[in-house]
Amino acid sequence: xxxxxxxxxxxxxxxxxxxxxxxxxxxxxxxxxxxxxxxxxxxxxxxxxxxxxxxxxxxxxxxxxxxxxxxxxxxxxxxxxxxxxxxxxxxxxxxxxxxxxxxxxxxxxxxxxxxxxxxxxxxxxxxxxxxxxxxxxxxxxxxxxxxxxx
Amino acid sequence: xxxxxxxxxxxxxxxxxxxxxxxxxxxxxxxxxxxxxxxxxxxxxxxxxxxxxxxxxxxxxxxxxxxxxxxxxxxxxxxxxxxxxxxxxxxxxxxxxxxxxxxxxxxxxxxxxxxxxxxxxxxxxxxxxxxxxxxxxxxxxxxxxxxxxx
DNA sequence: CAGTCTTATGCAATTTTATTGCACGCTGGC
DNA sequence: GCCAGCGTGCAATAAAATTGCATAAGACTG
Numbered sequence: 001x002x003x004x005x006x007x008x009x010x011x012x013x014x015x016x017x018x019x020x021x022x023x024x025x026x027x028x029x030x031x032x033x034x035x036x037x038x039x040x041x042x043x044x045x046x047x048x049x050x051x052x053x054x055x056x057x058x059x060x061x062x063x064x065x066x067x068x069x070x071x072x073x074x075x076x077x078x079x080x081x082x083x084x085x086x087x088x089x090x091x092x093x094x095x096x097x098x099x100x101x102x103x104x105x106x107x108x109x110x111x112x113x114x115x116x117x118x119x120x121x122x123x124x125x126x127x128x129x130x131x132x133x134x135x136x137x138x139x140x141x142x143x144x145x146x147x148x149x150x
Numbered sequence: 151x152x153x154x155x156x157x158x159x160x161x162x163x164x165x166x167x168x169x170x171x172x173x174x175x176x177x178x179x180x181x182x183x184x185x186x187x188x189x190x191x192x193x194x195x196x197x198x199x200x201x202x203x204x205x206x207x208x209x210x211x212x213x214x215x216x217x218x219x220x221x222x223x224x225x226x227x228x229x230x231x232x233x234x235x236x237x238x239x240x241x242x243x244x245x246x247x248x249x250x251x252x253x254x255x256x257x258x259x260x261x262x263x264x265x266x267x268x269x270x271x272x273x274x275x276x277x278x279x280x281x282x283x284x285x286x287x288x289x290x291x292x293x294x295x296x297x298x299x300x
Numbered sequence: 301c302a303g304t305c306t307t308a309t310g311c312a313a314t315t316t317t318a319t320t321g322c323a324c325g326c327t328g329g330c
Numbered sequence: 331g332c333c334a335g336c337g338t339g340c341a342a343t344a345a346a347a348t349t350g351c352a353t354a355a356g357a358c359t360g
Contacts, residue, residue, distance in 0.1 A: 009202070009204060009209075012201070012202035013201055013202050013204060014199075014201065015199060015200065015201065016166070016167075016200045016201050016202045017166075017199065017200035019316085019317060019318085019347095020317070020318065020319095021316080021317060021318085029338080029339090030338070030339050030340075031317080031318075031319095031339095032318090032319075032320080032338080032339070032340080033337070033338050033339070035318070035319075036337080036338090037337090044208070045205055045208060046204055046205055046208040046209060047202050047203075047204060047205075048202075048203045048204060048205050049164075049165060049167065049202075049203050050165065050166045050167035050200060050201070050202055050203070051162070051163055051164065051165065051166050051200070051201065051203055051296055051297070052159070052162035052163050052166045052197050052198075052199075052200055053197075053198045053199050053200070053201055053296060054159060054163060054196055054197060054198060054297075054298050055195055055196055055197075055198050056298055058194070058195060058196040059159075059196060059298045059300060060300070061298055061299075064246070066216075066246070066248060066255055068218075068286075083290075083292040083293075084292075086292065086293070087292050087293045090299040091299075092293060093293070093294075093295050093298075094291070094293055094294050094295065095291075095292040095293040096214070096216070096286075096288045096289075096290065096291055096292065097288070097289045097290040097292065098216060098286035098287060098288055098289060099285075099286055099287045099289060100284065100285070100286045100287075102286055105216055105286060109298060109299075134250065135249075135250070136218075136246075136248035136249055136250045136252055136255060137248060137249045137250075138246045138247070138248055139246075139247045139248060139249060140233075140246065140247040141244070141245075141246055142233040142234075142236065142237050142245040142246065142247065143233075143236070143237045143242060143243070143244055143245040144243075144244050145243050145244065146201055146203060146296065147201070147204075148204050148206055148209045148211055148243075148259060149211075149240040149241075149259075150209060150210070169318095169345085169346060169347085170346070170347065170348095171345080171346060171347085179309080179310090180309070180310050180311075181310095181346080181347075181348095182309080182310070182311080182347090182348075182349080183308070183309050183310070185347070185348075186308080186309090186348095187308090301360105302359105302360095303358105303359085303360085304357100304358085304359080304360100305356100305357085305358080305359095306355100306356085306357080306358095307354100307355085307356080307357095308353105308354085308355075308356095309352105309353080309354070309355090310351105310352095310353085310354095311350105311351090311352090311353100312349100312350095312351090313348100313349085313350085313351105314347100314348080314349075314350100315346105315347080315348070315349090316345105316346080316347065316348080317344105317345080317346065317347075318343100318344080318345065318346075319342100319343080319344070319345080320341100320342085320343080320344090321340105321341095321342085321343100322339105322340090322341090322342105323338105323339095323340090324337105324338080324339085324340100325336105325337090325338080325339100326335105326336085326337085326338090327334100327335090327336085327337100328333105328334095328335090328336105329332100329333090329334085329335105330331100330332085330333085330334105
């Protein structure tokens, strides 16, 4: 992992749609060397995958919400059961078990409040193990970065 | 946006590294038609960009944390000033202004606790406008999805 | 219902890109 | 100073992307 690898990763984290030829020119390598480096980075696992990022609004998910959840019972099985429920929800983009008073944090991508209503029923009321939950609707996104600084 | 477009978007959200030829076979189109559809989706903006997703651990960011922040002063300028500070931090992956008691939620990707210490100093103590903040370190990631369900 | 316009499709030709073998040069260990 | 290992560039080849073109499928209109 030298300077060139970091440069490649930084470029690919911002825009992985360019051709290998273009990439090689940006880093000052021949196309073949550049390709071999990128493949090495992929095989090594530091590049997990290449994905398309969609515009949430145009994909019909205009609302983003963060939900903190406190469980009643804190055993491993109860935690797992709740997380399994949450993971199965397509509106749940991220689900984290966390330290502190809060047990679980969910990040939701919602079509509308009706979808949120249904999700609350399934996750938070219906015979599950939730003591309390607190919803924060996202008003403004100041930063939303998939890239990891190197 | 018909069934084929949705299929293409779903495939590309999971793996945008495959060739157009492979993609066209998966959806049952000729390569040229497939390419034209994908380009239309890109130009329309629903595909925002193609990026490489890195393994955070291998990229040296082993810790993830969520921080809720309450500001002392809630005016637009105070909010903006704090968000500007937060956005400038490379450890801050996401920054949201939200509804509720909490004003701002940050998602952090940290190398170690020392980096967190420095960040706290800069964002939460040093003459800023923070009444209270609450940190949740992520213990387990049950779901972490970039794809948006269509 | 026929006509027409718009739009998407497949095919084929062409251009561009990815991929591989190979020889060279650089670097570190001995 | 010599050798092994690794990365590099070049060139040839294979594969993929891109484009023009003719056709087919709908959608709208009269």
